[in-house]
Amino acid sequence: MKPETLSFFDKVYAVARQIPxxxxxxxxxxxxxxxxxxxxxxxxYAMNGSHSKDVPAHRVVNRKGLLTxxxxxxxxxxxxxxxxxxxxxxxxxxxxxxxxxxWDPSKEL
DNA sequence: TGGTTGACTAAGT
DNA sequence: CACTTAGCCAACC
Numbered sequence: 001m002k003p004e005t006l007s008f009f010d011k012v013y014a015v016a017r018q019i020p021x022x023x024x025x026x027x028x029x030x031x032x033x034x035x036x037x038x039x040x041x042x043x044x045y046a047m048n049g050s051h052s053k054d055v056p057a058h059r060v061v062n063r064k065g066l067l068t069x070x071x072x073x074x075x076x077x078x079x080x081x082x083x084x085x086x087x088x089x090x091x092x093x094x095x096x097x098x099x100x101x102x103w104d105p106s107k108e109l
Numbered sequence: 110t111g112g113t114t115g116a117c118t119a120a121g122t
Numbered sequence: 123c124a125c126t127t128a129g130c131c132a133a134c135c
Contacts, residue, residue: 007133008132008133009132027117036130036132037130038117038130039131040130041117041118041131042130043117045115045133046132047116048116048133049133057116062116063117068116069116071116112135113133113134114132115133118128118130119129120128120129121125122126
């Protein structure tokens with residue numbers, strides 16, 4: 001492989017695409033998996049371009065399980081709907097039983 | 110080339 | 123307990 005052709009963003013997309021159905025992860029977890037633990041902000045920043053990618057951005061939330069990025073989706077409830085569609089209960093932008101749904105790429109990938 | 114940005118996180122007030 | 127500050131760093135302009 002030639003990682004040089006893949007920007008940090010592309011790596012983020014690659015990991016995000018591998019998030020299992022019905023599971024979620026955090027920006028920081030992805031950053032750690034990519035070897036840039038301090039670049040959690042970059043992961044979120046990368047998701048800005050996820051619109052044109054096949055990236056399930058709705059499965060990526062902050063480390064509290066809060067849907068901080070839901071306003072970046074088209075509607076106000078699209079992200080919430082997508083999560084609920086996967087069997088994830090979300091109340092007030094907060095994923096319920098978040099720890100059970102959490103998927104850590106550095107451990108499971 | 111260099112300053113600004115931000116879908117984060119942890120720690121402090 | 124809610125808000126603020128600071129650190130972080132790759133992409134963007």
